[in-house]
Amino acid sequence: MAEQSIFGEDFIQPEERQYNTLNLGPTHPATHGVFQNILQMDGEIIMQAEPTIGYIHRAFEKLAERRPFYQVTPITDRLNYCSAPINNMGWHMTMEKLLKVETPKKVDYMRIIVMELARIADHLVCNSVLGVDAGALTGFTYIFQERERIYDMYEEIAGARLTTNIGRVGGFERDFTPGFHAKLKDFLATFPKRFEEFDRLITRNRIFMDRVINVGPISAEDAISYSFAGPNLRAAGVDYDVRVMNPYCSYQDFDFIIPVGTSGDTYDRFMVRQNEIRESLKIINQAYNNMPEGSHHADCPEFYLPPKHDVYNSMEALIWHFKIVMGEVDLPAGELYHAVEGANGELGYYLISDGGRTPYRLHFRRPCFIYYQAYPEMIKGQMLSDAVLTMSSMNVIAGELDA
Amino acid sequence: MVEAPDGLHGEGFFATSLSKVIGLARANSMWPLPFATSCCGIEFMATMGSNYDLARFGSERMSFSPRQADLLMVMGTIAKKMGPILRQVYEQMAEPRWVISVGACASSGGIFDTYSVLQGIDRIIPVDVYVPGCPPRPEQIIDGVMRIQDLVKNESLRRRNTPEYKQLLASYGIE
Amino acid sequence: MALNNETVLSRLKEHFGDAVLDSYENFDYLNIEIDASRNAEILRFLKIDTQMNFIYLTDLCAVHMPDQTGKELGVVYHLHNLEENYRLRIKAWLNINNPEIASATSIWKGANWMERETYDFFGVVFTGHPNLRRILNVDHMEVFPLRKEFPLEDSTREDKDDRFFGR
Numbered sequence A: 001m002a003e004q005s006i007f008g009e010d011f012i013q014p015e016e017r018q019y020n021t022l023n024l025g026p027t028h029p030a031t032h033g034v035f036q037n038i039l040q041m042d043g044e045i046i047m048q049a050e051p052t053i054g055y056i057h058r059a060f061e062k063l064a065e066r067r068p069f070y071q072v073t074p075i076t077d078r079l080n081y082c083s084a085p086i087n088n089m090g091w092h093m094t095m096e097k098l099l100k101v102e103t104p105k106k107v108d109y110m111r112i113i114v115m116e117l118a119r120i121a122d123h124l125v126c127n128s129v130l131g132v133d134a135g136a137l138t139g140f141t142y143i144f145q146e147r148e149r150i151y152d153m154y155e156e157i158a159g160a161r162l163t164t165n166i167g168r169v170g171g172f173e174r175d176f177t178p179g180f181h182a183k184l185k186d187f188l189a190t191f192p193k194r195f196e197e198f199d200r201l202i203t204r205n206r207i208f209m210d211r212v213i214n215v216g217p218i219s220a221e222d223a224i225s226y227s228f229a230g231p232n233l234r235a236a237g238v239d240y241d242v243r244v245m246n247p248y249c250s251y252q253d254f255d256f257i258i259p260v261g262t263s264g265d266t267y268d269r270f271m272v273r274q275n276e277i278r279e280s281l282k283i284i285n286q287a288y289n290n291m292p293e294g295s296h297h298a299d300c301p302e303f304y305l306p307p308k309h310d311v312y313n314s315m316e317a318l319i320w321h322f323k324i325v326m327g328e329v330d331l332p333a334g335e336l337y338h339a340v341e342g343a344n345g346e347l348g349y350y351l352i353s354d355g356g357r358t359p360y361r362l363h364f365r366r367p368c369f370i371y372y373q374a375y376p377e378m379i380k381g382q383m384l385s386d387a388v389l390t391m392s393s394m395n396v397i398a399g400e401l402d403a
Numbered sequence B: 001m002v003e004a005p006d007g008l009h010g011e012g013f014f015a016t017s018l019s020k021v022i023g024l025a026r027a028n029s030m031w032p033l034p035f036a037t038s039c040c041g042i043e044f045m046a047t048m049g050s051n052y053d054l055a056r057f058g059s060e061r062m063s064f065s066p067r068q069a070d071l072l073m074v075m076g077t078i079a080k081k082m083g084p085i086l087r088q089v090y091e092q093m094a095e096p097r098w099v100i101s102v103g104a105c106a107s108s109g110g111i112f113d114t115y116s117v118l119q120g121i122d123r124i125i126p127v128d129v130y131v132p133g134c135p136p137r138p139e140q141i142i143d144g145v146m147r148i149q150d151l152v153k154n155e156s157l158r159r160r161n162t163p164e165y166k167q168l169l170a171s172y173g174i175e
Numbered sequence C: 001m002a003l004n005n006e007t008v009l010s011r012l013k014e015h016f017g018d019a020v021l022d023s024y025e026n027f028d029y030l031n032i033e034i035d036a037s038r039n040a041e042i043l044r045f046l047k048i049d050t051q052m053n054f055i056y057l058t059d060l061c062a063v064h065m066p067d068q069t070g071k072e073l074g075v076v077y078h079l080h081n082l083e084e085n086y087r088l089r090i091k092a093w094l095n096i097n098n099p100e101i102a103s104a105t106s107i108w109k110g111a112n113w114m115e116r117e118t119y120d121f122f123g124v125v126f127t128g129h130p131n132l133r134r135i136l137n138v139d140h141m142e143v144f145p146l147r148k149e150f151p152l153e154d155s156t157r158e159d160k161d162d163r164f165f166g167r
Helices: A060-064 A069-077 A083-098 A106-133 A137-158 A178-202 A204-210 A220-225 A231-235 A266-289 A307-315 A315-327 A367-372 A375-379 A384-393 A396-401 B017-026 B039-050 B082-091 B104-106 B138-153 B163-172 C005-019 C035-049 C111-122
Strands: A022-023 A036-042 A047-050 A334-342 A345-354 A360-367 B008-010 B013-015 B032-036 B071-075 B098-102 B129-131 C020-028 C029-036 C055-063 C073-081 C085-093 C100-102 C125-127
Touching: A022 A384, A047 A375, A047 A384, A047 B138, A060 A069, A060 A360, A083 A106, A083 A334, A083 A345, A083 B039, A106 A137, A106 A204, A106 A384, A137 A178, A137 B039, A178 A266, A204 A384, A220 A231, A231 A266, A231 A345, A266 A384, A307 A315, A315 B017, A334 C020, A334 C029, A334 C055, A345 A367, A345 B008, A345 C055, A345 C073, A360 B082, A360 C055, A367 A396, A367 C111, A375 A384, A375 C035, A396 C085, B017 B138, B032 B039, B032 B082, B032 B098, B039 B071, B039 B082, B039 B138, B071 B082, B098 B104, B129 B138, B129 C100, C029 C035, C035 C073, C035 C085, C035 C100, C055 C111, C085 C100, C111 C125
Parallel strands: B032 B071, B071 B098, B098 B129, C029 C085, C100 C125
Antiparallel strands: A022 A036, A036 A047, A334 A345, A345 A360, B008 B013, C020 C029, C055 C073, C073 C085
């Protein structure tokens, strides 16, 4: 062989390359969830990857066929559990579309505040865990303190921290409490500064930049062909955001930009998420300052639990309460698809109802499941440590992957 | 700071029984293996964070290798596809080992009474403490860890060699 | 050409004539039922034709309607034209005894796992798929769980009494 071997002249170069097989997962340290990749490696370079998923398949779609529509909300929580309110609101909006219920503007603005808080929470997890995978643990500990404050706000509304089951068809159970207003004002005043502190730790950090720039790239054509959505697609250069393209819940009243990257690599995904947090803060500020007056729920007594005072004093309210809680209210027949912009992209609900008390078929269009199939192509030719960072930056949540 | 066990004090010596000292040492330096699969895993990350801080209880180092872990914390739904892997991880752990099942899904299948979810990990491995909740609050997870600490402190040194324990493992098919 | 329900339907009809079996609208969405044996050419036309330009496959799933004999399994494609912001739903019904349909993987790469999931849940065989095997369920499962005849609960469990669970 004409090549100069670094091992000296006696070293015999093997004629053909032999590949190692390395099993990455399903239990691996970065607590991303359970999915397995079997990698064929040529030394440190990855030649091929074979992903296996389904280690947390909980049969949501089959389960939804058994449950009346309010009982489907806790299932939607567990799809992308880092931003559970967005899933809940998406389901409630799908129901409202089917039932042809118009929500008042105030409900829309309240929903937007909750959804944008959820989006901030999810992006905070993704970015801080990306830092942890690259070795920067400090950002993680700072950021989780901020997530605790978002959890406090969810608790004011729904009573739960993570899997919130927030809201109802037509609105919310009650108006925002004074405690929530105080916490939100405090959050809006102090979070930006702490977020910039986290930003200064990582974004222009030389080591971090060397580790994530040009790692795991994907081109815009490939991203569209793979049906990418959300920050991963926007990092590749396509400005597709369901909030702008098919506005729902009064998003058209708000003024925000869509951050878009250029090369679709890990650094672009990180930066798109950082900027989306800033845009979400802008939206929350606008919603909070311009909150209209009105009722906190729509007028649809067949689907919205009546207030407790009426339940205890009036016969019809008691009957409606009973019927709704026991799931004896029939849905109108219909077929629709409704999409919301989840933290990972277009989260779609394809609902076919045959007029019974439970959905006939409910299919979740899960963005994580769809874009994860591009992962083997994104890591081909990269090194093992890059593969870990690429997976981490794609924000793969196992609940949404497997459903 | 943990309290010293009962014993005899003197000038330059402290006498107590070996099992108490070993129980004290083990209980306050449990190295957990976070086997986080789903939503409970995120609550575990919050417990590990600075607000609830599991490191106060001696769990400073999260071991991700079963060979070096004492406590297997199973957090999240275990599907039937995942069952053999959980079993393999449990078998790789060295004695003495404890298992805490965090969340409703790990304890009993939770809200997922479906064909693909294992209805509780105690069908495949022996469990010491169950923490209910969906997901349990970090305070509950810490309570579960404290119960494990009580178990560890009071465990007899010979327990892992007793016929009852061997019979327990045999009932699961673990050698 | 501006895309709306009439123009899309008429253009499809003029190119494919009798392969377009039925069309109806619900919630402002145009639904088109096509002949399952010609789905590959219709979908390719919808993507490549410069006036249609449905470059984004939003979703691919299936429905099982056991009452429609001869057309029990339906494969549903949701397409999206990103530039004109127009969405479309295409359905192709298959007989449950022979549920074969051409794969869309060569048209949109994202159809790969969506078709595997549909195969896993319903047993729809996508001819021409590079790697059609189960994706979410265990590999040795023999039945297709989302069909209506398959029960939700694990049939081997012994500790839950159906009398108390309202089944």
